[in-house]
Amino acid sequence: ISLVSRMATDDYVGFTFFVGCMAMMAASAFFFLSMSSFDKKWRTSILVSGLITFIAAVHYWYMRDYWAGFAESPTFFRYVDWVLTVPLMCVEFFLILKVAGAKKSLMWRLIFASVIMLVTGYFGEAVYRDSAAFWGLISGIAYFWIVYEIWFGEAKKLAVQAGGSVLSAHKTLCWFVLVGWAIYPLGYMAGTPGWYDGLGSMGLNMDVIYNIGDAVNKIGFGLVIYGLAVAQSKEK
Amino acid sequence: ISLVSRMATDDYVGFTFFVGCMAMMAASAFFFLSMSSFDKKWRTSILVSGLITFIAAVHYWYMRDYWAGFAESPTFFRYVDWVLTVPLMCVEFFLILKVAGAKKSLMWRLIFASVIMLVTGYFGEAVYRDSAAFWGLISGIAYFWIVYEIWFGEAKKLAVQAGGSVLSAHKTLCWFVLVGWAIYPLGYMAGTPGWYDGLGSMGLNMDVIYNIGDAVNKIGFGLVIYGLAVAQSKEK
Ligand SMILES: CC1=C(/C=C/C(C)=C/C=C/C(C)=C/C=O)C(C)(C)CCC1
Ligand SMILES: CC1=C(/C=C/C(C)=C/C=C/C(C)=C/C=O)C(C)(C)CCC1
Numbered sequence: 001i002s003l004v005s006r007m008a009t010d011d012y013v014g015f016t017f018f019v020g021c022m023a024m025m026a027a028s029a030f031f032f033l034s035m036s037s038f039d040k041k042w043r044t045s046i047l048v049s050g051l052i053t054f055i056a057a058v059h060y061w062y063m064r065d066y067w068a069g070f071a072e073s074p075t076f077f078r079y080v081d082w083v084l085t086v087p088l089m090c091v092e093f094f095l096i097l098k099v100a101g102a103k104k105s106l107m108w109r110l111i112f113a114s115v116i117m118l119v120t121g122y123f124g125e126a127v128y129r130d131s132a133a134f135w136g137l138i139s140g141i142a143y144f145w146i147v148y149e150i151w152f153g154e155a156k157k158l159a160v161q162a163g164g165s166v167l168s169a170h171k172t173l174c175w176f177v178l179v180g181w182a183i184y185p186l187g188y189m190a191g192t193p194g195w196y197d198g199l200g201s202m203g204l205n206m207d208v209i210y211n212i213g214d215a216v217n218k219i220g221f222g223l224v225i226y227g228l229a230v231a232q233s234k235e236k
Numbered sequence: 237i238s239l240v241s242r243m244a245t246d247d248y249v250g251f252t253f254f255v256g257c258m259a260m261m262a263a264s265a266f267f268f269l270s271m272s273s274f275d276k277k278w279r280t281s282i283l284v285s286g287l288i289t290f291i292a293a294v295h296y297w298y299m300r301d302y303w304a305g306f307a308e309s310p311t312f313f314r315y316v317d318w319v320l321t322v323p324l325m326c327v328e329f330f331l332i333l334k335v336a337g338a339k340k341s342l343m344w345r346l347i348f349a350s351v352i353m354l355v356t357g358y359f360g361e362a363v364y365r366d367s368a369a370f371w372g373l374i375s376g377i378a379y380f381w382i383v384y385e386i387w388f389g390e391a392k393k394l395a396v397q398a399g400g401s402v403l404s405a406h407k408t409l410c411w412f413v414l415v416g417w418a419i420y421p422l423g424y425m426a427g428t429p430g431w432y433d434g435l436g437s438m439g440l441n442m443d444v445i446y447n448i449g450d451a452v453n454k455i456g457f458g459l460v461i462y463g464l465a466v467a468q469s470k471e472k
Contacts, residue, residue, distance in 0.1 A: 004313075006302075006308075007312040009311060009363055010362075010363055014312075015312070018316045019316050019320065022291055022294060022316065022320055025291075025294065026287045026290065026320065029268075029290060030283060030284075033268060033286075034279070034283060
């Protein structure tokens, strides 16, 4: 017996699970090991970036095995991962805006909205699939609440106050949330029944879409924070 | 049951998988642990060298198991590894030329060419084996694009501008790409059907060739960067 499964060479879902798993491990090593090169003020943010990719690495490890073993979407593990990593991303917003005096209440509001978004998404995708469109709608409302908070709400004001490289990193992260995160509802629509069924039959695969989304958002997000820490170390 | 498989003493493919796996692990430990001895400016390059061997270590771990379990080429894992490590090597070129003002566009161009090279190679080796010679040709064109960029293109000019130990490291890396990377198309020809079938019947084994190529290129490449960092620390 072998510890790795036999992979079909045209199993592109499996391929993206394996690439994703390794990319997350490498990104974690990168963030963890570069942490000590930064100013104390920035270390927590880099550490959290590493935690996000590390949590993902572990779940991708499960998911690639699950996929190889059962040829079935590992929805369960997907949401275990998200319910930990998305709130941590909200913490990242708070951490970079702390210099401008961000309050914890902002962070909790974002975390609350993200949990609503994910719990309702899980209901639609895994539990009450027949009303997936309904649950997806609720989830989408929570998603737009987050978008609103960071693009126009208190977070925006704080970023403007901080200015400089904090403002421009905040702007990039806002785009990640608006465009990068929008990949996920696409995957959801490809993988659940609803009025949008045309999408799934376009040959889009939910897991491939989610895997691309995760690579872009988790690693990209972390690299923006990394870039911010580099820029701030130079400014002084 | 035992976690390691029984190995035939004349299983040279298996032997090179095991040697490769351990060499990659040791190289990663070497790069990661020596990182902090260098100037901040060089740490990222050393860290990326370590990531390259670390990613390889994980995939060699899979591949040696896969080989021991199924006595079959682990093509799938081979390409998962390459699709991550070859772009990281392109990042290394960018990182060492940054001192001379390299732009991100150079890096993205190299990454793009390397992804084309690998995706077409995968198609030929794993999916459309009957037209392996055709896919190999496309892959080879992308390979020569990379060779051209670094030997004669923008990268060359930047290296000349930087001069000193950066120029000589760049030169060595250029030779790695021209000669070291040329090992891979050899392995490809040994392992796929085509007009070049004579090679395979010469008793050359694709996996042994790839394993040698990886050891030379991943560890050697990293050591050149390491040597550059040592030289630069002395120059000041
Ligand atoms: C809007 C929406 C969704 C949004 C999911 C998002 C935005 C997930 C983000 C995950 C991230 C960023 C993970 C990275 O670590 C769901 C739940 C698919 C359900 C359908 C509607
Ligand atoms: C030209 C060519 C190829 C080149 C592969 C190369 C150049 C791979 C390099 C891998 C490295 C450097 C890995 C180390 O980390 C293929 C795909 C075999 C297909 C046939 C044509």
